[in-house]
Amino acid sequence: MTDAAHVSSRQQIVVDEVFPHAPEVIWRALTTGEIMARWLMEPRGFEPVVGNRFTYQTKPAGAWDGTIHCEVLEVVEYRRFSHAWRGGDASNTGYGSKLDTVVTWTLEPVAEGTRVRLVHSGFELPKNEVAFRNMGDGWKVVVPRLEATIRQPD
Structure with missing residues (x-):
């Protein structure tokens, strides 16, 4: 095996x-737990405050119980929201x-409304290849669901 491997x-x-x-409308959907539950997953213990730790629960696999551990890293009201997204188990493949x-949402006012940019960074390949592929496809579905949720009355 070569070093490149x-x-x-x-x-x-x-x-x-x-x-x-x-941006204020989008921000509310990104930082309100009850609304997040409608377009992503229900956050447990969520507050949009730097240092706040919260979790999501998804399908378990192998030695991993399915808990996604998050920590709010950055909050710039109506502009930027970032949090850690950690899970899995070292024994799983x-x-x-x-x-x-890290998941980072950036909001930018534009003539048509708000440009919403999601960057989910830090996937280590090849170890996280499955997560990278699945979440890449998933975020392309979830982000438009954010829009659909905003259009629904509370």
Whole structure:
């Protein structure tokens, strides 16, 4: 085996959309637990405060119980929201492998409303290949669901 076979590469998922809403409207959907539960997953213990730790629960796999551990890293009201996204287990391969990533939402006012840019970074390939592929496809579905949720009355 060559040294190149041991080299890992960090990858990120990027989804960029423009929604016909003010940044304040998008911000509320990104930082309100009850609304997040409608378009993503129900956060447990969530508050949009730097240092706050919260979790999501998804399908378990192998030695991983399915808990996604998050910590709020950055809050710039109506502009930027970032949190850690950690889960998996080192003994798992494929789905449920150890994951230590960051999700960052950036909001930018534009003539049509708000440009919403999601960057989910820190995927270590090849170890996180399954998560990178699944979440890459998943975020492309979830981000438009954010828009659909905003259009629904509370």
